[in-house]
Amino acid sequence: MAGDSKKVVVIGALANGAIAFCKLLVGVLAHSSSLIAEGLHSVVDTGNSLLLRLGQKRGELPPDEQHPFGHGKELFFWTTTVSFAMFAVSGCAAIVEGIVHLVHPGELEDPKWTYIVISVAMVLAGYSFVVALKEFRKDHKKGEGFWKSFERARDPSKFMVVMEDGAEMVGLVIAGAAVCLSHLLKLPQLDAVGSILIGCLLCTMALLVGNENRKLLVGEAAEPELIQHVTQLTERHPEVERVWEARTMHMGPKTVLIAMGVEFRPDLKAEEIAHAVARLQDEVKQEHPEVAHLYLELRDGAHDDKAPVEEGGRPLGSHQGNSRDQPVGQP
Numbered sequence: 001m002a003g004d005s006k007k008v009v010v011i012g013a014l015a016n017g018a019i020a021f022c023k024l025l026v027g028v029l030a031h032s033s034s035l036i037a038e039g040l041h042s043v044v045d046t047g048n049s050l051l052l053r054l055g056q057k058r059g060e061l062p063p064d065e066q067h068p069f070g071h072g073k074e075l076f077f078w079t080t081t082v083s084f085a086m087f088a089v090s091g092c093a094a095i096v097e098g099i100v101h102l103v104h105p106g107e108l109e110d111p112k113w114t115y116i117v118i119s120v121a122m123v124l125a126g127y128s129f130v131v132a133l134k135e136f137r138k139d140h141k142k143g144e145g146f147w148k149s150f151e152r153a154r155d156p157s158k159f160m161v162v163m164e165d166g167a168e169m170v171g172l173v174i175a176g177a178a179v180c181l182s183h184l185l186k187l188p189q190l191d192a193v194g195s196i197l198i199g200c201l202l203c204t205m206a207l208l209v210g211n212e213n214r215k216l217l218v219g220e221a222a223e224p225e226l227i228q229h230v231t232q233l234t235e236r237h238p239e240v241e242r243v244w245e246a247r248t249m250h251m252g253p254k255t256v257l258i259a260m261g262v263e264f265r266p267d268l269k270a271e272e273i274a275h276a277v278a279r280l281q282d283e284v285k286q287e288h289p290e291v292a293h294l295y296l297e298l299r300d301g302a303h304d305d306k307a308p309v310e311e312g313g314r315p316l317g318s319h320q321g322n323s324r325d326q327p328v329g330q331p
Helices: 002-030 033-059 074-103 112-137 146-152 156-184 189-218 224-235 270-287
Strands: 240-252 255-264 291-298
Touching: 002 033, 002 112, 002 156, 033 074, 033 112, 033 156, 033 189, 074 156, 074 189, 112 156, 156 189, 224 240, 224 255, 224 270, 224 291, 240 291, 255 270, 270 291
Parallel strands: 255 291
Antiparallel strands: 240 255
16 A cells, blocks of 8 residues: 555656646746646645655654654655645745736737647646546545545545645646636736636645644544454453543554553453453454554553553553553564
């Protein structure tokens, strides 16, 4: 799955780079503010793809002493940066470009090359969009709509490219319509209006993806189905009497941390509980490889349902190895 995300980002970068060059060249020659705005959009999208790839590379770094849970949230940080760049550079620059040309409209030029560039850009952006959407839909649930899947997505590198390419194609339609109308009606101001509309589109898109990235960056919980299944796996163990709340957090696109309160049978000895914890960790790891960190907090329901019972001054789950980063399957 990680390789699929990389492919989406790389294809997006190559397509956006080619599109940006063509748009800016023809936009400057044809004095088309809409095409220049779209060119700026593509330049930023190219840079965004490179930042996404940087986030993917940084997120793959192994855990170390300063980052015991790994570097998975690097991708969340860089996609948030991409959202800000889309808003501040692409969106706001397009609006400013449109306002300037609305106040000082330029001369209308032959739109032939403009239409050619828009057509070529639509083909390239469409190909990148189809590839990104195909990978994005692999995580769809049956019968689930696009926006629901967008809100549920945990790999921002996929939905960022889908949203960028979608905005790219809508922006191209706006630019083409603005250029066409400005020539048909002999009103160059309409081209500037197209640039402003493109800027508003990009700002709206940036706010949408920025909000999703914000939720991931601050620590979004795992999907309810995963929490429910892990809880059921724990409750099935004969040594377990009761499972308390499970607190979860995504530490990366495919990395989940779970901290769960568990009440074991009171007749079990400490060594038996330790073996039960090890078996439970192995079983969860086999069923859900994305659960990289599973911590079990021993609870005593007969006393305080919120106070963990400790063994030797340390909570259960930290009695063996390094409690800061005890992955599933390594008790």
